[in-house]
Amino acid sequence: MEWNRETARHLLFRAGFGARPAEINAAVAKGLPGTVADLLGGPTRPLPAPTWLADAMAVKPRDLKEMDPDQRQSMRRESRQRLGELAAGWLEFMISAPTPADMLHEKMSFFWHGHFATSSRKVKAGPLIYRQIKLFHDHALGNYGGLLKAIIRDPAMLRYLDNIRNRKGNPNENLARELMELFSLGPGNYSEQDIKEGARALTGYSVIPYQFRFKRFQHDNGVKTILGQTGVFDGEDFVRIILDQPACAEFMTRKLWSHFAGSHLPPNVVDELASTFRRSDYDIRSLLTAMFRHPAFYSPAVTAGMIKSPVQLVVGTARTLDLDVAAPIFYLRMLMMMGELPYQPPNVKGWPAGRAWIDTSRLVTRYTFVEIVSKGQIPAEIDPRMESADRVTGPERRKRQRQARRAMRRMMGPLSLAISFDPQKLVNDNGAPGAIVDQLAAALLVVPPTPGERSAIVRELEAAIRTGSRHNALRQAIGSIMLLPQYQLH
């Protein structure tokens, strides 16, 4: 396998959220082993705590009960707003990742968020959501076994999967089931009886307002038989027994492979990587190192392109263009419409990937996102308030349009200044239009444009340079390239 611009770009696009030209050049110079070592070895940034954390934790559920309805409503509103800020803050943190290693770190943190999917629509408490994300961030590239042990003591998870109701004599099997089916082994590698016994081991793993609490009087101290082992087991034992199963390393290897490489996975490669993972005692860095250095990761079936997740699309676009966005709620709104709002996975299975990301309306939203970014303003088409303006005429129509623009400004800041980027950062603009388009395509796409697409964009750029500023011409060319369906792939 050859290490060149193509392969380096493939690695950086998949391990991160795209790559700037300088980062690709640096990776080519460094070689594959050096680049992988940098990706997985460097010091990375800790997740910043939200400013409201202490305030939010000062309010106990008991206090809420004593409030009058109006107070409670305003508390709820504030809490939703904080969750929104938290999500927007995380996206901005991803976008501002200084190095490819930081990008991989964020990408892995988000992977664990989807893997151990927990929804704020059920958990609601901002501090719990933050602390769970911090757990993923702290362990993102650490030890998977440690993460699995931590998750059965994570308050958000215990609430999300109803383990707070899992008591001796009155078990709730939700966490025990998902722990094996979705988090570690996959269906077919355990029995219904294992779920029942596992649930007993997890009894009493509960939450007092914002912390884990082992309620020993709710815990079942009896003998259990889980996956063929028998003893007086608690939750930690249950996790240890799971980690003893060969199916565990295989399941997680498949999941991580499909996250980074897509659906094509030859059986011998699974065996090889899974055994590396097991031998390393579930060290995530060891698995990813082996994966990123494996020739199969650079095979044509893998490099052909996979559909970007919405977060990949949004964060990648923002970081690659070094986008300046006045109100990050824009990102959240777009992600919601594309179906990947952070903290709101559709269910405990997390987000289904690949073609499941795409339906007509979501694809239209993706193109609309690109259009907004490249034009630097929001087309009236996407403002819901413009609908009502469409239905009337005359002064009433103008009034509604004014209202719509005001509402949009409140959400986004000044419309004309809301979103901007400097196209000259992406390309040496002294070249001929053909060379500029090739450079931009190389920076933005992994699947090249067809000759017809390329020549259309080159002609467009030539015309734009003749009639307007070079800056605007470049910006338009970038928009045209991002509007190609290839931009949805990486």
Place this chain on the structure above:
Amino acid sequence: MAKPQIRFHTRREFLKSGLAMVAATATVPTFLSRTFLELAAPVADTAARGTDERVLVVIQLSGGNDGLNTVVPYTDDHYYRARPKLAVPPDKVLRLNDTIGLHPTLSPLKALYDDGELAVLQGIGYPNPDRSHFRSMEIWQSGVAEDFSTDGWIGRLFDHACSNRHLPKPCSPTLGVSVDATLNPAMKGSSAIGIALNDPERFYRMTRLHARSSARRPTATASDVEESPLDFLRRTAMNAQLSADRIRDAVRGVRHSVEYPQNPFARSLELIAGLIAGGMDTKVYYTSLTGFDTHANQRGAHERLLKMLADGIAAFQTDLAALGQADRVVAFTFSEFGRRVAENGSGGTDHGQAAPLFIFGAPVKPGVIGKHPSLASLNRGDLAFHTDFRRVYATLIDQWLGINSGPVLKQEFERLPFLA
């Protein structure tokens, strides 16, 4: 912005451009040519082919509608004891029979009932009720209560019907339309069928934004089954664009017979009536009305919502009849759960379980189906369900749409007698 190389503003241009011919040649994979040819068929053809096609409209009431104050057990003392502030007085209730009646704001629905176009189904729910909005709505939308499902019941209905040729192949992406910013999860399936839009003009303009992406000649591949991700994206973009044309053309020719109320819910019904009358090939429409999570100060808020619901439905039914479409449309309302029997200390109600739902349309057999759940023996303070909601789905899928419901719902459910 310079003109992209190929760009279509209408289906006619698309046809004239010769891409339809390209699509028919052997160099293009069959799945692509099928899609093109299907979509290139003018709306009028669809209309001529299928004006008698049956249509289902789903109305989702989000937040958990208070079923007890919707269909009121006005002779039951338990009701009046549990709701000293919120109960509807017996003399205000619009009586359906000797024990139950509708909330007074639902007089348009009472009129539909009297005209023989409305059925009330009582005690609807599912086993092991979940009081989380999120999970409970997911259960209703997926049509699966026992497990997590990544697709929706309508999405599976399309997947099944298309692969088993219950519907003419290739399946049109406009078989499902959700009037919303995003596709309702109930319509998520593996064949990427279903369009979400709020406004035909806006949807049309949005698809024009990316005319370039879809208006390229699709890359030829050798095989019929192996569609590359790139071709999949091109095909989906093309679907969006041509569907937008088709939808815009369909509603443009329709003259509505009534003035709909000025609210987004009524407007969504107006759009649906327009699409039905405009000859769309859509089998299932989906719309929603939100705000039913009335934990505090319920009375006024709930009355406004019920009025909005009933007035919208009344306009819709009148319009459909005038447009000559009433015989082909059946609609139903549902909510993710009902509310607690006892009112809370804030003049509201908390999350509950079983609830009634309404089925309406000219083809509906009017009446009250099922007993009102007992207020004397509650399940954790809630009304207990006696009829699985999937019996409603099964009846609509089997009997109304004429498609076998077993594979769609993954179980067999007994039908309910609400269709004539």
